[in-house]
């Protein structure tokens with residue numbers, strides 16, 4: 001379980017999040033709220049990419065900051081945009097991320113190939129990322145998040161810019177993973193989740 005206690009985030013003098021408290025258990029929670037409410041900010045704080053200005057993040061009851069290495073080993077995170085090393089192939093990029101996560105090479109190769117296949121990148125796995133389309137880059141950015149069977153998966157707009165069929169495959173993978181993981185995600189395409197079971201955590205902009 002991931003727990004946020006009275007989380008606040010301020011950029012300069014601008015408060016973006018204030019008093020956010022919530023427990024996230026196994027399964028999918030979709031973070032909703034109007035543009036600018038702080039959804040991506042909340043995901044970055046949960047993914048330990050940023051530190052909150054105030055409040056606490058707990059993972060399995062322990063402060064995340066005291067066990068950050070352990071937390072990150074259990075984490076898969078796909079932000080909206082990744083600056084890829086364009087000279088690597090998609091497969092080499094996956095293996096690089098897998099190595100950072102501490103996966104043995106054999107398991108890394110097997111998982112990377114399975115994920116690339118499921119996200120429709122198998123044929124292009126050995127092609128340079130420089131040659132990938134925008135949609136292929138998005139799918140690669142998502143694929144890396146699933147490496148290492150994450151216990152916590154954080155996805156910012158995972159199906160944005162994908163066609164309906166590919167978006168459906170991505171949602172299948174997300175909900176399969178959510179059977180054994182805490183999944184937090186944003187999406188402007190909530191209709192595409194019709195028929196699936198998930199929680200909603202709605203956040204609203206702080207009144208000026």
Ligand SMILES: Nc1ncnc2c1ncn2[C@@H]1O[C@H](COP(=O)(O)OP(=O)(O)OP(=O)(O)O)[C@@H](O)[C@H]1O
Nearest residue numbers: 011012014016033034035036037038039040041042
């Ligand atoms: N690093 C930063 N420095 C300064 N302001 C920031 C920073 N990151 C986000 N903000 C501001 O925080 C607010 C919340 O941004 P955020 O991207 O989290 O919103 P969001 O709910 O995800 O929006 P959207 O639905 O449009 O993606 C915005 O006003 C944004 O300009």
